[in-house]
Amino acid sequence: MKTGFLYGIVACSKTRVRCVLCGVHIPKANKCIEQHTNGAKHKENVELMTENGITFKDNKLYCKPCMLELSLEDSVIGHTEAESHLNWMAAMEDLIDGEYISIEPFLASEKDDALCEVCHSTFQCTLQNIESHVNSINHRTSISEYLKPLNGIFPVENDDELWCKICNTFIENTATGILEHIDNDEQHMYWFTTIEDLIEEQDITIKSFLANEFDNNAYCNKCHLEINCNARSLEDHINSDIHLSHFS
Ligand SMILES: [Zn+2]
Ligand SMILES: [Zn+2]
Ligand SMILES: [Zn+2]
Ligand SMILES: [Zn+2]
Ligand SMILES: [Zn+2]
Structure with a gap:
């Protein structure tokens, strides 16, 4: 339910709710909540989640790359700027650069796994898995087979x-x-x-x-x-x- 206007909203006190995506409090009135969830800031954060592998489920924020449940004090922005998260994203980008491995559907929570487009195989999207896949003989072979007809070889x-x-x-x-x-x-x-x-x-x-x-x-x-x-x-x-x- 990524579009419902309660997406990201958790109960907080009698008079207020909290948007855990944005890390802000909102008066507990449908009109206020709706206004917030229709706002640009909130939408940006939803987009940030799909780019960073963060999900919101059972009133909890979870980061798939870090395999970490985020504390409710955290917000999407807060976590995406955390060093450990940035390190994962940077290391991953390095690993998959030029390797025809697609992780966007994993990050957007459309898929559970990473996909190698040249081997047509899927695997759990961890740094370790990707590293061993890109270095495997099978992958090196698939990628060179794939590249030959694109390179006049x-x-x-x-x-x-x-x-x-x-x-x-x-x-x-x-x-x-x-x-x-x-x-x-x-x-x-x-x-x-x-x-x-x-x-x-x-x-x-x-x-x-x-x-x-x-x-x-x-x-x-x-x-x-x-x-x-x-x-x-x-x-x-x-x-x-x-x-x-x-x-x-
Ligand atoms: Zn929000
Ligand atoms: Zn993370
Ligand atoms: Zn491969
Ligand atoms: Zn012409
Ligand atoms: Zn040549």
Whole structure:
């Protein structure tokens, strides 16, 4: 019951109630309570809860990340600014950065668990679990399999190696080799930054170019034209009259 106007309101004294989300007292009259729960401050705190894994159940505030029942003296803001909570959130963000692990539904209490989008597996959302998952061989393998067709990386006859079409270079056929190339190879990263900068907001797609070894073209969805997938040709096309005419 996240929308009911009594959400977050607990009895306090004969004349007052308390909003435990905001940590304030309110006169015990429906009109006052409703006014409070419709207020911007209260709504902000409800939103803060969904971003921070805090729930309100059985008149109690509970923080799922910290696995901690908050004292009624606490408020949502108070807890989200607490060091232990901030540390968890920061450590978690570090762990899942670039790992395709989704924890938003967990924080918003829509799901009990974290979800790995590349392994299609769910697990209890603790720092320890996530850390061991992101470091597992299974996850490293899934993520490199997922990234290959997004990065122009293809198998070759020799199983020990892969071929990067973008850099025209061979890389080691291991999860580490692939991730190392995608995340650290300067030429590879430079190509992506350049091309992505160019096609951003131009409705040009390079997905098929990246996923198909023998496709040499980007595709302009506006002009229904294939364009050689290199910076020079793309730039020429983006500045051509035919393409510009679609954006005026
Ligand atoms: Zn409130
Ligand atoms: Zn917490
Ligand atoms: Zn995974
Ligand atoms: Zn490359
Ligand atoms: Zn075009």
